[in-house]
Amino acid sequence: MTPEEFTLLFSEPTPRRVFCAVDLGGATPTEILAASGLEASKAAPAIGKLLRTGLLRSDGPGRLAVNEETLAAVAAAATLRQEEQAVAEQPDPQLRGLVRGGVLVHLPEEEDADARRTVLRHVAETAFVPGDEYDERHVTDRLRPWCAGGAVDAVHLRRLLVDGGVLRRDSGRYALVTPDGSVPGPDSSDQGSVGIGMSGAGTFVVSTQPDTGVQFEITPTYWLAFGSYEAGTVVSEDILTRPYQLQFPDGATKAVATFDGKNWTVEYGG
Structure with missing residues (x-):
């Protein structure tokens, strides 16, 4: 039984009521009629259809039960169909469930920094051309289609791209930041630190990370x-x-x- 056949069958109220009656514990014809509130002339054809499709099975003489194996098979087929559709809509597994058809449908939380950075980098590299500069209005206009999924609005997304070091802002002009791989990350023995010093000594310091913007909010006493x-x-x-x-x-x-x-x-x- 395919997911489509399952959906069509249960779009009919009579088979649905019979199935629910059995699922709730009705096993004999008398119990099924009482639980469904149907007349025998209407319930009998629906029972026959549910038996032929494998959704119901015989559970001894004069007794019926839900066929859990058929339900599991239909669910597995539907899950596989969804996975295939997700792959077709977004081939990149790092973006799957996050970006669909040029729309940002979900933005990872700040705690998942790597996933968040991957999504923001993808949006920026798709929306903007390396070497070109844009004013604020054009940046917002280019980001607006990405926000059709409601995960974030265009102004907030623009700020996230700047704060994340994916877009550079200078005197009201914006440009795509293109990483060249020269900044050593955690997998490199040459990883260093970047920060702010006071009186010639490092005071606020974090480890270097490629394709990452760092901002320091300093409130010393x-x-x-x-x-x-x-x-x-x-x-x-x-x-x-x-x-x-x-x-x-x-x-x-x-x-x-x-x-x-x-x-x-x-x-x-x-």
Whole structure:
């Protein structure tokens, strides 16, 4: 029995009611008629059809039961049909279930960084031409067809492409970032680090990864204290002597601090 035959048969209410009656425990003709609410003249042809298609089977003299093997075979055929259709719609297994017919139907969560990066790279390389530049309106217009599936809107998708390092934005102009494979990733013995340094030392650092954009949101705090420490030593506030947190007003970049033996006095300036 094919999935199409199964669907057509159960589009008829009488066979459907008979089948449900048996599935709910009705085994004898009397039980089936009582559970389905059908007259014998209507139930009998439906029972015969369900027996011929293999959806019902004999379970002893005068008793019927659901044929689980037939149901399993129909389900397996339907699953295979869906898999074949999915392969036809999206040959790339990395994009299957995510991109269908030029439409983004699902965006992986941030935790699945590799899958998310693969999808964003595919969208960008399909929508934009290497070496060309686009203004913001044209970028959004090119991304809008990808958003027909409702997974994300075009403006959000544009931001994701920029934040993910797939599109470059400079002075209101956008361009596709084409990785050349020169950045060593986790599989390379030459993998390095990229980050931001303060006072000549690395402070906020992450490992290098090809085809990946990195943004740092820096909100450091500055402290005055007494102690003997080497550069790069990590210290906590509770072991500092006479700690004082500097709080620079807007526009101030310098501070002159004076300690009178008990308290700090700080004057801020530009």
